[in-house]
Amino acid sequence: MGLRAGPLEELIERAGGCAVIDGGLATELEALGADINDPLWSALCLISNPDLIKQVHLRYLEAGADILVTSSYQATIPGFLSKGLSIEEGEFLLRKTVKLAVEARDDFWKHLQKTSKHNYNHALVAASVGSYGAYLADGSEYSGQYGTDVNLEKLKDFHRRRLQVLVDAGPDLLAFETIPSKLEAQALAELLDEENIQIPSWICFSSVDGKHASSGESFKECLNILNRSDRISVVGINCASPQIIENLILEFRKLTKKAVAVYPNSGEVWDGRAKKWLPSECFGDHSFEVLAKRWRNSGASLIGGCCRTTPSTIQAISRVLKKQVLT
Ligand SMILES: C[S+](C)CC[C@H](N)C(=O)O
Ligand SMILES: N[C@@H](CCS)C(=O)O
Ligand SMILES: [Zn+2]
Numbered sequence: 001m002g003l004r005a006g007p008l009e010e011l012i013e014r015a016g017g018c019a020v021i022d023g024g025l026a027t028e029l030e031a032l033g034a035d036i037n038d039p040l041w042s043a044l045c046l047i048s049n050p051d052l053i054k055q056v057h058l059r060y061l062e063a064g065a066d067i068l069v070t071s072s073y074q075a076t077i078p079g080f081l082s083k084g085l086s087i088e089e090g091e092f093l094l095r096k097t098v099k100l101a102v103e104a105r106d107d108f109w110k111h112l113q114k115t116s117k118h119n120y121n122h123a124l125v126a127a128s129v130g131s132y133g134a135y136l137a138d139g140s141e142y143s144g145q146y147g148t149d150v151n152l153e154k155l156k157d158f159h160r161r162r163l164q165v166l167v168d169a170g171p172d173l174l175a176f177e178t179i180p181s182k183l184e185a186q187a188l189a190e191l192l193d194e195e196n197i198q199i200p201s202w203i204c205f206s207s208v209d210g211k212h213a214s215s216g217e218s219f220k221e222c223l224n225i226l227n228r229s230d231r232i233s234v235v236g237i238n239c240a241s242p243q244i245i246e247n248l249i250l251e252f253r254k255l256t257k258k259a260v261a262v263y264p265n266s267g268e269v270w271d272g273r274a275k276k277w278l279p280s281e282c283f284g285d286h287s288f289e290v291l292a293k294r295w296r297n298s299g300a301s302l303i304g305g306c307c308r309t310t311p312s313t314i315q316a317i318s319r320v321l322k323k324q325v326l327t
Contacts, residue, residue: 006200022061022305028311041134043073053100061108072097072129073178094162094166125171126171129188132155134178141180142180143180144216156187159191163191176203180213181214183215189228189232200231219252224255236252236261237261238306242264263306265305266283
């Protein structure tokens with residue numbers, strides 16, 4: 001763990017060695033009736049129905065999430081500009097992503113104080129930073145194929161302003177999600193230094209084959225870069241199939257001393273062109289319950305769900321992780 005991991009380390013300890021991340025935000029927004037078939041995807045709700053985002057956060061807290069991931073995955077200033085919003089309006093919406101999660105956390109906690117006995121931890125708010133591919137809205141967060149004109153500086157420029165605005169809004173940590181390549185991981189690690197970011201970060205990669213980052217690069221190369229940064233407390237995998245997670249935890253544990261986070265999707269596959277999930281082997285709540293124990297025993301310190309997982313998935317994970325220590 002890095003030097004600045006105070007609140008995360010404490011949470012993991014309070015949670016008995018493994019804390020619970022929430023589940024798919026977009027998925028639950030859709031379950032509650034939101035139409036997010038748009039280049040902004042889940043971030044469209046910041047414009048159309050921000051209260052729904054708070055409701056989703058509350059559902060995940062009730063289910064037992066120790067960490068809320070904000071609605072900023074696909075929220076970017078250029079994305080908002082292309083919707084006709086101003087830079088100020090875009091920055092307001094970015095701050096709002098943190099505010100909605102903090103409000104949900106604080107309301108939930110206040111409500112719990114009236115209850116004599118409960119099993120919940122005071123949750124942390126992780127500001128989501130989706131990869132450049134998420135902004136491109138073409139599914140390239142699962143390939144890392146950004147085109148030949150994309151270099152380190154371009155990626156840093158893309159990420160810089162959103163990062164500054166999100167950090168100013170006061171989240172507990174940063175959650176870089178679905179990072180497909182070594183180049184983008186390096187851009188983020190350098191940016192955290194250049195911007196002198198003082199809150200802990202996790203950097204989670206996507207992976208298709210279960211052996212490499214989505215770009216095809218080895219995790220050894222990717223983690224060598226991240227291991228040099230104390231600002232990155234946690235590394236891991238998100239939005240990949242549950243099937244490949246256990247081996248990746250074991251591999252990551254060999255490649256880094258940092259804590260490992262895993263929050264896979266349901267196993268379904270995103271068709272970036274058609275903008276829909278393709279039916280494929282789908283892992284239900286019971287599979288997550290069984291697998292979460294294995295993931296914890298393999299050495300993951302943070303476990304949750306990504307796309308197509310729901311509050312009931314998180315409830316299953318939370319129950320099983322909080323019920324027992326090592327089995
Ligand atoms: C994590 S993917 C399912 C998010 C949506 C994607 N960036 C798109 O807009 O196509
Ligand atoms: N946390 C994101 C998904 C990342 S793949 C969201 O649901 O908006
Ligand atoms: Zn996802």
